[in-house]
Amino acid sequence: MSTGTIIGVIVVVLVVVAAIAVLSRFMLQRKRLQSKFGPEYERALERNDNRMAAERELVDRERQHAKLELRPLTPVTRESYARNWTRIQEQFVDAPTTAVTQADRLVTDLMAERGYPTEGYERQASLLSVEHANTLDHYREAHTISERQERGEASTEDLRTAMVHYRTLFEDLLDNSAADHGADGRRDRTEGAR
Incomplete structure (x- = not known):
């Protein structure tokens, strides 16, 4: 060759x-x-x-x-959010429309507390998808029902469904914060830096 x-x-x-x-x-x-x-x-x-x-x-x-500068929740803050969620769920029986509005607000407040942006739904969803992709469809569904509620087009059953969807994301945001930190609220050193 x-x-x-x-x-x-x-x-x-x-x-x-x-x-x-x-x-x-x-x-x-x-x-x-x-x-x-x-x-x-x-x-x-x-x-x-x-x-x-x-x-x-x-x-x-x-x-x-x-x-983003994502922050963990302290155990006290986590407990406060959990109590607020329980209160909103209890309110659903007597005032479903108000409860769904408050659930949306509480989820938004929790996002802000964690360090996620709260302006612009599409931006929120986009950034949430990075760590919360498995529960993001729940947030999308809840948001769609909330928009229908604002137009007076959502039934009580729709509102119940929205609450279930909001709860799924809410719990994921709370659990995700706990997973990154020990029971005392400090970073779990066994997982390394993120």
């Missing part, structure tokens, strides 16, 4: 290896995003022209989320 042929074969092999490495990297990222974002990955696919655009959007969400 001539030197030119050997060089040509080596170049082709290097190009193939590089292509495999790049493809492998994309596939690993795709699997990571699918796993992390769950149903939100599919929602991003539906909204975007192609898979690459959807994945860029999700990676951008991760970057924006990393800029």
